[in-house]
Amino acid sequence: MSRKNAGKNSPDSISQIAALILMALGTLFSVLGLLGYVLDLPMKAGEARGSLPMGLVILAVGGACDLWARSKKAARIRLLTEGQPVPGEILEIRRHIFITWNENDWINFPGKNSPWSxxxxxxxxxxxxxxxxxLIWREPVRSGPVTVYLDAKKPRRAAVDPDSVATVL
Structure with missing residues (x-):
């Protein structure tokens, strides 16, 4: 995570967000299914214990998403520490308005706490x-070059140094 984002406990990829959501839903369904075995929970469409298999599947998919996100983050960290630095230029700045990460406010307006890339x-x-x-959690600006770290043997493997991207304060 970037030093600019060090105070935030925000995810730095969409796959981390997907893993978090899927694992939370999988846990919820699994607990509901387990409670169906212990208690007689009435449900409109059958028994509560029927939620357990679905919860376990969702939990497994969320776990796979989390493993993939962690491997991508580890590869990016490896490139940032061991890679060859080269100058790069920003081609496009994109705001992900459908992603919102609240840390302070209960009420959130669309795009207020949305990341950029x-x-x-x-x-x-x-x-x-x-x-x-x-994902960058402050608005980036096009001012000067950014630093890209790459694997000299496979130059397609590269990572942008988030600290080199100028942001609006």
Whole structure:
């Protein structure tokens, strides 16, 4: 996570958000299904224990999403620590208005706590490549170059340094 985002406990990828939601839903359905075995919980469409298999499947999908997100984050951290730094330029700034992460307010307006991401272009050995940044929780601006770290053996593997992206204060 970027130093600018160090105070926030915000996810840095959409797959982390999906994993969190799926694992919460899977846990809810699994607990409801387990309670169906212990208590006689009436439900409109059958028995509560029928929720257990669905909950376990959703929990497994959420766990797989979490493993994938963690592996992508570990690869990005490895590139940021061991990769070859090259200058890059911001091609596109995108705001993800359908993603909202509340930390302070109970009431949230659409887009108020939404993350951003940037698409960057970098050149390595005469070839141009593009890379997407992780979620950035402050509005980025196009001012100067950004730093991209790449794997010199496989230059398509790259990561944008979120600290090098200028943001609005």
């Amino acid at each position: 940037v698409s960057c272009r970098y050149t390595w050995e005469g070839r141009e490549y593009t890379v997407q940044s992780p």
